[in-house]
Each structure stands twice: as structure tokens, then as C-alpha cells.
């Protein structure tokens with residue numbers, strides 16, 4: 409048995425079928441390296457995709473687009489005064505009421521509940537109010553707070569236009585009559601009607 413045959417022997421597997429033997433031919437090193445590389449790469453890629461600034465996610469793109477759109481609409485709103493006419497007419501604008509609702513959901517529900525029916529704070533859906541006698545008072549209370557901060561002041565925590573849109577949204581909650589919390593304060597006169605064609 410020459411040298412070549414001897415080393416072949418080591419590489420030939422012990423079994424044999426119909427005279428056919430199996431040569432133990434290991435996968436080459438480069439193949440293992442590629443395999444190893446893909447494993448390492450997948451782990452690295454996974455964490456990069458979560459955190460890295462190089463990856464821009466669909467959701468980030470959507471948020472940026474929404475922000476840009478809001479900024480555009482905000483610009484289109486023009487000068488927004490917290491006066492009676494503005495607050496009343498905004499109540500007719502479904503798009504801006506949706507926007508007001510989103511601010512309400514973000515900041516106000518912990519004390520006034522998701523439907524505005526009250527909790528720590530009073531019910532905002534009935535005809536009774538503690539600090540409000542006219543629709544513009546809502547804006548004043550939101551901006552300045554009330555009762556020594558029991559109702560926090562939001563004036564420096566949101567854009568002035570947000571405060572106006574939110575005020576109008578809060579006014580629109582009136583009449584929903586959630587029975588979550590009993591009425592507090594006095595029954596006040598209805599909000600002024602929206603102007604014709606406005």
C-alpha cells in the first residue's frame with residue numbers, strides 16, 4: 409500500500425454498498441467562512457436596523473411626512489386668534505377637530521378621560537362648568553391652568569395654534585354628556601352658533 413493509498417484510506421468512510429464507497433470530502437474552508445460571515449452579518453445587521461442612523465425606517469419616513477404636512481397646514485391656518493368666532497368656526501372643521509382630539513388624547517385624558525367625561529378633572533361633556541362662562545374661557549384655562557395648578561397650565565407646553573385648536577375641540581365635547589363624572593359648577597349659556605356659511 410503506497411502512501412497515496414494510505415491517506416485515501418483515512419478519507420474513505422467505513423461503509424460500502426454494492427461496492428460503492430463514500431469519500432469523506434469535507435466542505436472547503438472558504439465555504440465555512442462564507443457561512444460564518446453570513447451569521448455574523450445577520451446579527452450585526454439586526455442591531456444596526458434597530459438603532460443605526462444609516463437605516464431610515466418606513467415609520468420614520470411616515471412621521472416626517474406627517475410632521476411636514478402638519479407644518480404646511482399650520483402655515484395655511486394663518487394667524488389663529490383665540491376669539492369666539494374662530495373657536496366656534498373651527499368646531500365645524502372635521503380635520504382640525506381630529507387634530508385637536510389627538511392633542512387631547514396625548515395630554516388630557518389622564519385627568520379628563522378619553523371621552524372627556526372627567527376623572528381627576530371635571531366632566532367636559534356636560535353643560536356645567538367651574539371656571540368657564542364663555543367659549544374663550546376654555547382657552548384661558550388651558551393656557552393658564554386653574555385651581556393652583558390642579559389643572560396644569562399648558563401655555564408654554566404647546567404651540568399657540570395647538571392651544572386654539574385644542575380649545576375648540578374641548579368646546580366640541582360639550583353635549584356628548586358622558587355620565588362618567590357628575591356635573592360640577594354652574595350650567596352656562598350655550599356656545600354661540602356658528603356664522604352662516606362660516
Ligand code: HEC
Pocket residue numbers: 512515516517518519520528529530532536537538539540546549550554555558559560562574578592593
Ligand atoms: C393633572 C390633571 C389634569 C390634566 C392633565 C388636565 N386637566 Fe384640565 N382640569 C383639571 C382639574 C383638577 C380641573 C378643575 C380645576 C378647578 O377645580 O378649578 C380642570 C379643569 C379644566 C377645564 C375647565 C373646566 C371647568 O369646568 O371649569 C378645562 C377646559 C380643562 N381642564 C381642559 C383640559 C385640557 C384641554 C387638558 C389637556 C391639555 C387638561 N385639562 C389636562 C385637571 C387636569
